Structure formats: structure tokens, C-alpha cells
Amino acid sequence: MSSVQAINLVVAGHVDHGKSTIIGRLLAETQSLPIDKIKRIQETCDQSGRPFEYSFIIDAFKDEQKKGITIDTARVFFKTIKRPYIIIDAPGHTEFLKNMISGASRAHGGLIVLDAQQGIKENTRRHGYMLSFLGIKQVAVLVNKMDLVEYSQVKFENIIEEFSSFLFKHGITPKLFLPLSGLNGDNFTLKSKNMSWHNGPTLVECLDSFEILIKSSQSPFRMPVQDIYDFGQKIVAGPIETGKIDERDTVVFYPSFKKSKLKAVYQGGAAGLVLQEPLFIERGELATIEKEEAPQIKSNLDVVLFWLSERPMKINTNYIFKMGTAKRNVKLVEVKSLMDSSELKELSKSDEIRINQVAKGSIQLESPLPIDSRGFASCTSRFVIVDDYNIVGGGLVIESKI
Amino acid sequence: MKHLDELESKSIFIIREAYACIKPLGMLWSIGKDSTVLLWLVRKAFFGHVPIPLIHIDTSFKIPEMIAYRDRLAQEWGFELIVGQNKRALSEKQTFPHGNLNRVKCCQTLKTESLKETLAGDDGRPAFGGVILGIRADEEGSRSKERYFSPRNEKNKWDIYNQPPEFWNQFKTEFPPHSHVRIHPLLDWSEINVWEYIAQEKIPTVSLYYDQGDGQRYRSLGCHPCTMQIKSKSKTPEDIVDELREGPLARVAERAGRAQDMDDGGGLEALRQKGYM
Ligand SMILES: Nc1nc2c(ncn2[C@@H]2O[C@H](COP(=O)(O)OP(=O)(O)O)[C@@H](O)[C@H]2O)c(=O)[nH]1
Numbered sequence: 001m002s003s004v005q006a007i008n009l010v011v012a013g014h015v016d017h018g019k020s021t022i023i024g025r026l027l028a029e030t031q032s033l034p035i036d037k038i039k040r041i042q043e044t045c046d047q048s049g050r051p052f053e054y055s056f057i058i059d060a061f062k063d064e065q066k067k068g069i070t071i072d073t074a075r076v077f078f079k080t081i082k083r084p085y086i087i088i089d090a091p092g093h094t095e096f097l098k099n100m101i102s103g104a105s106r107a108h109g110g111l112i113v114l115d116a117q118q119g120i121k122e123n124t125r126r127h128g129y130m131l132s133f134l135g136i137k138q139v140a141v142l143v144n145k146m147d148l149v150e151y152s153q154v155k156f157e158n159i160i161e162e163f164s165s166f167l168f169k170h171g172i173t174p175k176l177f178l179p180l181s182g183l184n185g186d187n188f189t190l191k192s193k194n195m196s197w198h199n200g201p202t203l204v205e206c207l208d209s210f211e212i213l214i215k216s217s218q219s220p221f222r223m224p225v226q227d228i229y230d231f232g233q234k235i236v237a238g239p240i241e242t243g244k245i246d247e248r249d250t251v252v253f254y255p256s257f258k259k260s261k262l263k264a265v266y267q268g269g270a271a272g273l274v275l276q277e278p279l280f281i282e283r284g285e286l287a288t289i290e291k292e293e294a295p296q297i298k299s300n301l302d303v304v305l306f307w308l309s310e311r312p313m314k315i316n317t318n319y320i321f322k323m324g325t326a327k328r329n330v331k332l333v334e335v336k337s338l339m340d341s342s343e344l345k346e347l348s349k350s351d352e353i354r355i356n357q358v359a360k361g362s363i364q365l366e367s368p369l370p371i372d373s374r375g376f377a378s379c380t381s382r383f384v385i386v387d388d389y390n391i392v393g394g395g396l397v398i399e400s401k402i
Numbered sequence: 403m404k405h406l407d408e409l410e411s412k413s414i415f416i417i418r419e420a421y422a423c424i425k426p427l428g429m430l431w432s433i434g435k436d437s438t439v440l441l442w443l444v445r446k447a448f449f450g451h452v453p454i455p456l457i458h459i460d461t462s463f464k465i466p467e468m469i470a471y472r473d474r475l476a477q478e479w480g481f482e483l484i485v486g487q488n489k490r491a492l493s494e495k496q497t498f499p500h501g502n503l504n505r506v507k508c509c510q511t512l513k514t515e516s517l518k519e520t521l522a523g524d525d526g527r528p529a530f531g532g533v534i535l536g537i538r539a540d541e542e543g544s545r546s547k548e549r550y551f552s553p554r555n556e557k558n559k560w561d562i563y564n565q566p567p568e569f570w571n572q573f574k575t576e577f578p579p580h581s582h583v584r585i586h587p588l589l590d591w592s593e594i595n596v597w598e599y600i601a602q603e604k605i606p607t608v609s610l611y612y613d614q615g616d617g618q619r620y621r622s623l624g625c626h627p628c629t630m631q632i633k634s635k636s637k638t639p640e641d642i643v644d645e646l647r648e649g650p651l652a653r654v655a656e657r658a659g660r661a662q663d664m665d666d667g668g669g670l671e672a673l674r675q676k677g678y679m
Contacts, residue, residue: 004405005404005405005408006405075546075547077539077592084592086590098566099565099567101567101569102567102569104569105568105569105570106569134569226418226419226422227418227421227422229448229449229451231448231449237447239411239415266449268407268411269407269410269413269414269446270414270447270449283422308567320576322572324571325419325422378570379571382570383572384572389577389578390566390576391566391567391568391574394567394569394572
């Protein structure tokens, strides 16, 4: 009886290019909205003497409607005949990069909305780049407001040419480019009569063609230890991030290198291991299987990292590093190259990383941690930096060049 | 993996993170279906145990079946239950049912105020550092923008314009003194998912959710003066799943029977910024 798995999609794009309108219209056209919702929005519009806009459907906050911008990542649910979707709406204002990242990190695929008349803007590029950085491989580009350019095929093809070479440079090959009008509903559920030159799918068909990339159980077993529970028997608890395990396996914990046979394994959502040896294990260790590929144990890491705080990251200053369930003090040792994530051009060398910049460099942990620089598990390759109680940056460990 | 399995693992991961990082930790239990699913997930996460106290904010206007069910489950599953109540407002009759407050003000007084007081601790109990809640993103607009770990300042205020980033299973778990964090493990669940899970796991729920023969039932539970029944013949969780999927409820909002949401257009949004659940 269980339902088909929902697909999480992040929608990004420059402000005013039509994200909210497209999402609102998708909800309405797929009949995913409560009837009273449209009625209430219509009433509010009538009272304030404003025309109805599809974008109001997702602008939930009162004062957000006053400002007229979408201010935070919001989840929106809808369904097609094929399956349910959760849309993660990422706001388009420059200072909201962190919301974009929060949204994109849980998405299976991405949609980049751009205005056919305005063309490619700062955030169109920035979001395209961040999607690639966050590892989102399936991306569709929605060329919106085709009604403002007389549904011109030439205009559409110029945009494809310019943007796909940019995306390609950053390792994204878009699934497709789709010409739309959020205002008039062209190419949402029905092929547009205004663009008979376009023989690709409709927006709904496009979404239904996204795939859920299955977590590989072929990868080595990795379980970051969340806690040790002692309700009668000691259970080492944590999520099975990759791979699989059974009772005949021998586990090795890193960075302690402690080893034990298993007495019992709890599988499923509430996973846990019962060990034969009376080991002292703590939160922050990584459980692996002895006969599989071992992680590298390192404290000097080559990384790519992005910075989200007004206060720049400075070299030789203490920060907190969190990866999986582990936590360490960390220092930035060297910035090797620096890029501004909006202009996406290389900057000259510096001893600090500023807000919205992406850097390649090296960091030094106070003590070593298990790392898989192949990047198959986020608990051994993706980290965040905490300063003054807040997450202020994030990054990936990359292969060191010796 | 099936969708429900994925939702379950993610929620359990969040619950365990909260338990490992935030102290003291409590959980709000409204007795409704969502927070009862949450309670079920807590028991799974901790292998049959409920190692944190549950908090119930009792406005005194709850439907009697809810209180009976609450006390029965507390006994059967053996957990600590803290009941919060704004006794002063009740004795001064500062409520909507007494005709002295509008609905939104009444929610603010009997629920938000009492929640704040309970979270702040008392003689025998320190203030909570965090509280787990069963809100879902698909319930209404402001909840759709919530974080899994959502900080509240010393005045319980939610700063929606400056929410912490959350990615790669890393949450905000460090806090300055006197603030607390609201933890939302069910954010990604839809109403249908909740009922599918209740059916799959055979979770005991209050009878008020089911038609008892008069063709009516509650879709969402609250205080009796402000919660209305809907017309429905669903007698089991399975019936409800069908009804939500294909039936007449497929396009009617879940909280349509909750009057406080409508009072001034954005009632719930305003309430939530000030500390409502
Ligand atoms: N002409 C035209 N206007 C559009 C279209 N889509 C959106 N708009 C308008 O563009 C403005 C910004 O749209 P909105 O959806 O709020 O953009 P967002 O900031 O990306 O969410 C609104 O005034 C919309 O009515 C379209 O396809 N054609």
C-alpha cells in the first residue's frame, strides 16, 4: 500500500524570473491545491484590489507579500499521475545563498528558471554553479516568459547556446531546456500552440522523467556513530549511510582503530550494532567493515569550501569542523585559489575567504578523521564549519595532489 | 528504498541527533496523529524506550476522549508526562469560550504562554534546551519554511528572515545561553504519509479520527470550541488514506476545520512567529 517515493526538486533562478509563478501554476494545473486555498487568495486579492497572481499561492507570509519577494526556502507538495513531488523553492536574492544550499542539499534534481527577455543574470549563473558543487546532476533549464519575446525560437536557441556552455564548463549537462510561459501556461501540461517549433516534452512530462539515483549498496559500509545506548544491552547507534552489514562481519571503528565481532545487528530506520567485545566507543567514530575498503585517516585535508558569513574565514584562526557526527577544531592553513560564486571568476590570492566566495585550499584538523576522498558517503567527505554557534561554511574533501 | 522507509530513517536520525546534542530535551505531544507518530518513532529510535519527557499543553478545552487516551498511553508505554496549563488565564476566564478573547488571542494565551512557561522550567526542573515537535511542512505556509533544527531566542521568537543553513545532515546544534531549539523530525511527511505509516505500523490513535457510525469524524484535533468535524465514513487508517488520495478530501486543506487559522487572514503565521507550535 506504500506510496511511490516522492522526488525532491530544488527550483532556483534570479529574482523575478518567475519561480513562484511557475510553481504556483504547477500546483494549480496538477490539481494539487486545496480548493479553499485558491478561493482565499482570490478573496485577499479582491480586498486589496490587486489582480490574482499564481505566485501568491506559495507566498505564505503576510509581510513577504508586502515585500513581494520569496524570502526563504519553502517546501511545496504536489503530485502528477506518476508520483508525488516536493518542491524546494530557493529564493533568488544574493544574500540568501545559504537558503539555496539548504534546499539543494536534499534535492534529487534541479530546475533553473530564467527570464527569456532578461537572459542570464548573476543568480542564474551562481545557482547553476552551486547545483554542480552540491552534486546535483539532473538539471532542467526553464526558459520562462516566452510570451514577452513573441515565443521566438531564435531567442530560445541563443539562450541555450550561451547557458549550456557555461553549465558544461562546471560539469553540468542539462537534461533539457524548456520554453515556457508561467503567465499563460504554455508547455505546462499541454504542448504550446504558440511554440509549435518546439517538439520536446511538457513541463510535467519533463519532471516525470527525473530519476531517483539509488543509493549504492555496492559502496563500502559507512555508519557514523550517533550515540551509545544502554537500555539493558549496549547498542552503537547510527544511520547506515552506505553499504550493508550482517552479523558475520567484523567492524572496525575509526579513528580509534578498535575492532569487534558482532553479536547482533538492527537494520532499517533505527539501525544499531551490538558488539561482542566490551569496547569503549564514542559519538563521532565511524563504523566500517574490516574486509572492505578502509578510509584514509588524515588530519591535513585538501578541500573546496564556500563561505556564508559576513565575517571572513581567516587563516590560522580556530573554527569548529563537523563531518558525519564527528567534531574537531580546525584551522585554515592555505588558500590556493579563490573564486567569487556570482561572477565565477578567479580572484587574486588572499589570506581570507569572504562571504559567497568559493576557495580551494588546505585545512588542518586538531586530530585525524576517516576520509573517503572518492566522495561516495557524505559522512566521510562533506563537512561544515561552525563559528560562534552558527554554520558559516561548508565544503568537500578532495584528492590531495602529492 | 520505499518512501516511508526513507522518511522513517531521516526522522529517526534527527531524533537521535537531538538526543545526543541538546540537553535537556523534551517532546511536545498534542495527542494528535502527528505527534503520536513522532512518539512511535522515538520508541523505535531508542529500541522501545522513551528516554525524554513528553509535554502536553492542556488548554482544558480538549475533547475528553483525548485526555483519556493520553493517560492510557502514558501508562502503557511508561513515559514521563509533563502537563502545562495556563491556570491564571483559566481562573480569570480570559479565554475565547468564556467570550473574553478572540480565537487567536485565546490560542496565544492558553497554548503559547503555557508552552513558554513549561519550557522555561520551574523549581524542580531546569529550562529545556530543546523540544521536539511534530509539525509538517505541508500543513500551512509558515511551516513549509521551517528548519529541522529551528532556533528560538530568549523571548521564544522565531527569526524567519535569518534561519540557519542546513545541509548534508548537519544542523545547528550549538546555542547561546537562554535560547532553545525546536526540532522538527516530521517536516518532510505529508498528511497521507502519516496515515500510511499509522496503518503500516498499527499505531494506536484516538477514536475521534474515525467515523463512529454517524458519518462524521475529526481530521485535525484541537480544542472543542474551535475544531469541527468533517463529513466522512472512514473507519480505519486505510480508509483515510483512500479518502485523502482519491476521495472528496483530496483537495480540501487539512486545517480547514480549525477556526483560528481564518480569523484575520494570517492568524497562524502571526501566532507562530511569537512562539506558537
Ligand atoms: N509576461 C510574463 N510575466 C511573468 C511570467 N512568469 C512570471 N511573470 C511575472 O514576473 C514577475 C515575477 O514573477 P515571480 O514568479 O514572483 O518571480 P520569482 O521572484 O522568480 O519567484 C511577476 O510579476 C509575474 O507576474 C511569464 O511567463 N510571462
